[in-house]
Amino acid sequence: MDIMKRENLVLVLSYLLITAGFEVYAQNYDYSYTAECLKNPLKPQYNGGIVVNPELNDDLNGWSSFGDAKIEHKVTNDGNKFIVASERKGPYHGFSQNFQLEKDKFYVISGWVQVSHGDAHSVAVIFKTQNGFEHAAWAIAKSGCWSMFKGGLVVNASGPAELYFETNNTSIDIWADSISVKPFSQEEWKSHQDQTIEKVRKSKVAIQVVDSKGMPLPNATISLIQGRANFPFGCAINKNVLNNTAYNNWFFSRFKFTVFEDEMKWYSDEPSQGKEDYSVSDSLLKLCKSRGVSVRGHNILWDDPKFQPNWVPSLSPQQLSAAATKRVGSVVRKYSGQVIHWDVVNENLHFNFFESKLGQGASANFYRLASQFDKAPLFLNDFNTIEEQKDGASSPANYLAKIKQLRAGGYNGPLGIGLEGHFNTPNQPYIRSSLDTLASAKLPIWITELDVSSGPNQEGHGFKP
Ligand SMILES: *[C@@H]1O[C@H](CO)[C@@H](O)[C@H](O)[C@H]1NC(C)=O
Ligand SMILES: *[C@@H]1O[C@H](CO)[C@@H](O)[C@H](O)[C@H]1NC(C)=O
Ligand SMILES: *[C@@H]1O[C@H](CO)[C@@H](O)[C@H](O)[C@H]1NC(C)=O
Ligand SMILES: *[C@@H]1O[C@H](CO)[C@@H](O)[C@H](O)[C@H]1NC(C)=O
Numbered sequence: 001m002d003i004m005k006r007e008n009l010v011l012v013l014s015y016l017l018i019t020a021g022f023e024v025y026a027q028n029y030d031y032s033y034t035a036e037c038l039k040n041p042l043k044p045q046y047n048g049g050i051v052v053n054p055e056l057n058d059d060l061n062g063w064s065s066f067g068d069a070k071i072e073h074k075v076t077n078d079g080n081k082f083i084v085a086s087e088r089k090g091p092y093h094g095f096s097q098n099f100q101l102e103k104d105k106f107y108v109i110s111g112w113v114q115v116s117h118g119d120a121h122s123v124a125v126i127f128k129t130q131n132g133f134e135h136a137a138w139a140i141a142k143s144g145c146w147s148m149f150k151g152g153l154v155v156n157a158s159g160p161a162e163l164y165f166e167t168n169n170t171s172i173d174i175w176a177d178s179i180s181v182k183p184f185s186q187e188e189w190k191s192h193q194d195q196t197i198e199k200v201r202k203s204k205v206a207i208q209v210v211d212s213k214g215m216p217l218p219n220a221t222i223s224l225i226q227g228r229a230n231f232p233f234g235c236a237i238n239k240n241v242l243n244n245t246a247y248n249n250w251f252f253s254r255f256k257f258t259v260f261e262d263e264m265k266w267y268s269d270e271p272s273q274g275k276e277d278y279s280v281s282d283s284l285l286k287l288c289k290s291r292g293v294s295v296r297g298h299n300i301l302w303d304d305p306k307f308q309p310n311w312v313p314s315l316s317p318q319q320l321s322a323a324a325t326k327r328v329g330s331v332v333r334k335y336s337g338q339v340i341h342w343d344v345v346n347e348n349l350h351f352n353f354f355e356s357k358l359g360q361g362a363s364a365n366f367y368r369l370a371s372q373f374d375k376a377p378l379f380l381n382d383f384n385t386i387e388e389q390k391d392g393a394s395s396p397a398n399y400l401a402k403i404k405q406l407r408a409g410g411y412n413g414p415l416g417i418g419l420e421g422h423f424n425t426p427n428q429p430y431i432r433s434s435l436d437t438l439a440s441a442k443l444p445i446w447i448t449e450l451d452v453s454s455g456p457n458q459e460g461h462g463f464k465p
């Protein structure tokens, strides 16, 4: 396998040398992302890529106003130069730069923003293309320091595109600096993936074969059989796996990790108040255990008002607090030590059922509570963070902010990042940039519910971010 791979690499390299002359082939990918808000922005990634005047060191060259706003070039006391848009007449009014974008390229977008007032303004980085508006990144901007954003863009058709910034509060000024728009060919992108696979997923192993006295046996023939996949590759299951032999065989011959679609959720375990019924999730868990399949605990509570047990929405805040507290203790104690993770307050970036009734600290309280009954890492779990760049609610920047909120709310135990991953057309540079952003939290990141809706040319959309 390894040797095959090397031969392929040699072939690829010689092909490139022939076709590309002395051109440097694959420019390295910059995986960095800085989560701290800094007094001065860092240098633009890739020296700005195709951005003209990325550091704003050459006055406003390359930049123009977008919509109705006043744009200015400013310099701080310590000499940092940047662009400012003020007197903005609407969310998208500010500054912009024009690009010619190519259809088959992957664009990585990064930069730094600051605002004149406030400490948590969502800023969207958007490209106006011939086919419409394409979101490329999100930042949460503050006044007094610079926040980094990182995202990605693919375009439908080659042509002009205009990069601009949107923030909904028109009474604040937007500042920007160290902007980078870096195109990669798909071959370059693939080479980054291959480099990472070499580095992270492979290692060299030395095997010595000895006889019963411990003497080395030269030239022994050995064979290796993979007993278990190391990479946690799984699939959701539901109760039908208990009785449907074909489904059961299909699942257990492929996967070592799972979640139950509905069977461990509150509405399944306590369909009417006080009448707990864990029989189906017990059977599923027992079956998985007997087949060596690890189970994620999904989920303790769900912040979406639509998915509460039907007796829950009419509870008073006091009753809800008591019922939810009981639920957390019940399911987590019951399965303590038997699941590998818990999704504690599912989808709490998009929804706030518990916060709306019990106050802003509700999620953090439930994480704290759950941690008293089990040592398994407690996860956030949400959708659209890597799969829908138009959705600011669960943007990587907002995800990091939610983690901070849980920490500030007093939950300091093990935490994990759950990404549901319901894709239409995966936007690879956006996915990779989002993972870079989330990685700054230094927490485990799991794609928890991967699916790709069917569409034309589906097999043509590579998946590895
Ligand atoms: C806009 O931002 C300013 C500064 O942070 C704040 O005082 C004001 O309340 C905000 N306006 C709205 C409508 O949120
Ligand atoms: C690509 O272009 C087609 C046709 O113009 C349009 O229907 C589709 O929504 C576009 N997709 C994106 C991601 O822009
Ligand atoms: C501005 O508000 C609209 C409507 O709520 C929302 O769709 C959009 O994402 C917001 N933009 C930003 C940059 O937060
Ligand atoms: C091991 O195999 C190599 C290559 O087949 C051969 O040259 C060598 O003599 C062998 N060594 C022993 C100790 O049999």
Ligand SMILES: *[C@@H]1O[C@H](CO)[C@@H](O)[C@H](O)[C@H]1NC(C)=O
Binding pocket: 239, 240, 242, 243, 280
């Ligand atoms: C599976 O079959 C058993 C025996 O027929 C039955 O008792 C049980 O309810 C079935 N379970 C499910 C989830 O259908």
